[in-house]
Amino acid sequence: MPVAKILWVDDEIESLQSQKLFLEHKGYEVQTVTNGFDAIEYVKDQPVDVVLMDETMPGITGLETLARIKEINAGIPVVLITKNETENLMDEAIGSQISDYLIKPVNPNQVLLSLKKLIDNKRLVAEKTTTAYQQQFRELFMALNDNPDYNGWMDIYKKLVYWELEMEKSDSPEMREVFDSQKDEANTAFFKYVSKNYTKWVDPKSAEAPIMSHQLFRFKVLPHVEKGTPVFFILIDNLRFDQWKAIQPLFSMFFRILEEETFYSILPTATQYCRNAIFAGLLPVEIEKQFPQEWKNDDEDGGKNLFEETFFRAQLKRLRREDIRFSYNKVLHHQDGQQLVNNIHNLLENDLNIIVYNFVDMLSHARTEMEVLKELASDEASYRSITRSWFEHSPLFQALKKIADRNIKLILATDHGSVRVNTPHKVIGDKQTTTNLRYKHGRNLNYEPKDVLAFRDPKEAGLPVPNVNSSFIFAKEDGFLCYPNNYNHYVNYYRNSFQHGGISLEEMIVPIIKMVSKAHS
Incomplete structure (x- = not known):
């Protein structure tokens, strides 16, 4: 040295x-x-x-x-x-x-301690991180082999995220490699676990299931809504748990975090399914039945998330909570964001304010298409860093700072996460087959059964049947689904991009965070 x-x-x-x-x-x-x-x-x-x-x-x-x-x-x-x-x-x-x-x-030791903090800090932290992870590796390995239930999987994923963030302090490529292979191993086991249990979870008669998208409002949001203290429910589209950890310090400056929990996103882990399920309080198959005009399948024309407010009103009616005075705000463009900043004080009159913020999803799609963003968000660490930088300078953060001194509750959640894909799998389908990379539905799909979770009857997974004989398939781990025509072009174009719709810890286990303003806690 x-x-x-x-x-x-x-x-x-x-x-x-x-x-x-x-x-x-x-x-x-x-x-x-x-x-x-x-x-x-x-x-x-x-x-x-x-x-x-x-x-x-x-x-x-x-x-x-x-x-x-x-x-x-x-x-x-x-x-x-x-x-x-x-x-x-x-x-x-x-x-x-x-x-x-x-x-x-x-005294000399005081000076020495100061120098160690300033010069050796990075090295000492890196060494300590590596040693601590080596000790924890065995515990994680045992937890993976201990047949975890859905709560166990949420704990395992939180620990993996913790160590992934700690690894940023260590510059050991060897330990990074060990960690990456442990995370891959966890995703392999998680895929098997979900494949075995998913149909039970979405069965309305099932007594043993995690909180999922369609139950989020009923169990995790509405119990906190009471007259006199406005609740702000913020849904940041496509926010993974590790990305929440990246922006957490910014929230902590103004809000006290009371609960940091996770819930399970339904399949497909894609906006039109998960987000509609959150606001409707129903599985997609039930939304289609109750709202045949509003629900659109992947292969149909028209916006897929245009009726969230309508669905939410119906959910409140069903739960007999029509007394709740709420506002629904969707931010798709910077202009909408500025409007939110200007209007935020008026929202304090409501019992519940829903703010849906589209940015992270746009970032993941733009990253696939733009070379400059591939450079800026080349891996998970830089993806987190961009998310933090965006949030710090976003109209959303600006708006929240304006009301941080008021007596409010804040609930932050997302609809689904995303995973960085690397392993292509060939799928053959007819013209009606959908183009998504992490899930597909269509008739006469031809695929390698070991690469996917397949539902020949979509209703078993709580999903609508778009066409007679349509089946759904979901990619596992870091796989992505490609057609044989122009195969190499698509494989090279999409490899190492962030995608969602399939089954992985990163896509399915997502954050729900409860906070209150520091001034009133």
């Missing part, structure tokens, strides 16, 4: 010789100067990893020297050492972007 170079600036440097020797013994290279002017000249000509600086020196003060050093190289960490404990000096020092603050007299 290269030796870290320290510049120590103090007009009484002679009295610090023992400290200098202590740091050199610990492997640091320490250069000393006695005033701010020399420090500035030194930084101009020499590479420095950290500056330790006395605040009170003749000539120019530590804070003035700090400002000049930052002009030369804004990235150099500076630790201010001072006898002065006054609050306004601390405020000024922190405002001037010091990296640490030590009060004289300092």
